[in-house]
Amino acid sequence: MKSHLQALEIREQIQDTVGLLESQLNIGNILYRRGNAREAAQRYRTALYYARISGNQRGQGLLFNNLGSYFRDLWAETEAQIDLDSSQYYLSQSLSIKNSMSDFRGSINTLSQLAQLARADGDDSLAQQYLSEALEVSDGLQDQELQISLLSELVDFNLEKGNNGQALAYAKNAMEIAEEMNTLFQISSASGLMAKAYEAAGDYPNALSYTKRKLESEQELNRNRNKQITEDLLIKYESEKRKSKIRPCSRSKSIWI
Numbered sequence: 001m002k003s004h005l006q007a008l009e010i011r012e013q014i015q016d017t018v019g020l021l022e023s024q025l026n027i028g029n030i031l032y033r034r035g036n037a038r039e040a041a042q043r044y045r046t047a048l049y050y051a052r053i054s055g056n057q058r059g060q061g062l063l064f065n066n067l068g069s070y071f072r073d074l075w076a077e078t079e080a081q082i083d084l085d086s087s088q089y090y091l092s093q094s095l096s097i098k099n100s101m102s103d104f105r106g107s108i109n110t111l112s113q114l115a116q117l118a119r120a121d122g123d124d125s126l127a128q129q130y131l132s133e134a135l136e137v138s139d140g141l142q143d144q145e146l147q148i149s150l151l152s153e154l155v156d157f158n159l160e161k162g163n164n165g166q167a168l169a170y171a172k173n174a175m176e177i178a179e180e181m182n183t184l185f186q187i188s189s190a191s192g193l194m195a196k197a198y199e200a201a202g203d204y205p206n207a208l209s210y211t212k213r214k215l216e217s218e219q220e221l222n223r224n225r226n227k228q229i230t231e232d233l234l235i236k237y238e239s240e241k242r243k244s245k246i247r248p249c250s251r252s253k254s255i256w257i
Contacts, residue, residue: 004023007023008020008024008027017050017054018054018059021051021059022047024044024046025043025044025062025063025066028042028044028047032070037070037073037074044066045067047063048064061097061098061103061106064090065091065098068091068093068094068110068113069113071083071084072087072091072113072117075087084117087117088117091110091114091117094110095107095111108134108138108146108150111137112130112150114130115130115134115153127157131150131153131157132154134150135151135154144177144181145181148174148177148189151170151171151173151177152174152189152193155171155174155196159196159197159200164197164201167197168194168200168201170193170197171194171196171197172194174189174193174194175190175193175194178190178191184218184220184221187213188217191214192210192211194210195207195210195211
């Protein structure tokens with residue numbers, strides 16, 4: 001904090017607009033982590049002012065997102081409609097900017113937050129729309145882990161609403177991606193989704209089958225981890241053993257008579 005405040009003072013003296021944006025943002029982030037959310041929001045607003053006058057689109061998108069997150073957390077405490085409206089406004093502004101910049105990862109993050117707000121506000125159709133849009137955007141990133149994460153949210157969301165068929169369809173999609181990746185962790189995760197979806201649908205044989213597959217994947221994953229740990233320890237042991245055998249040679253002193 002001390003360093004950021006010093007940087008802010010210098011940047012104010014030389015009127016470095018972009019630097020002022022960065023300093024106010026950094027100070028705001030530290031304040032937020034310290035629990036001083038209200039003061040952090042004031043810093044974000046100041047940073048947003050500098051982002052606007054400098055035409056910094058990336059900075060505006062980030063700061064709109066931060067302010068949206070602030071009001072989302074505030075609404076969770078106050079349940080005041082004005083805080084919900086403020087959060088939705090700032091997040092929507094952030095999404096618009098990120099979309100215009102083709103910031104796909106940033107857009108997905110903001111869409112997920114908007115979906116959380118919609119779910120908490122009881123607007124299920126809007127929440128589904130945001131999550132589906134996030135999943136569509138993720139297709140262009142070729143980020144399979146991110147896709148499984150979004151599909152997991154969609155499975156849980158639809159199970160909560162009793163849309164068991166749709167939940168199963170999303171779970172199957174996640175399973176296909178996990179099998180394509182062929183990684184134990186993702187297969188375990190997707191198998192868990194399949195088990196939940198089949199159980200909700202009343203298909204207990206398939207639910208049991210995927211529960212077993214999840215367990216087998218986790219066990220194999222643990223075996224691999226333990227094997228790696230053992231190998232690392234053996235390498236360390238052998239290295240220490242070799243070092244202990246090496247002793248510095250003492251030089252013999254020549255005696256001249």
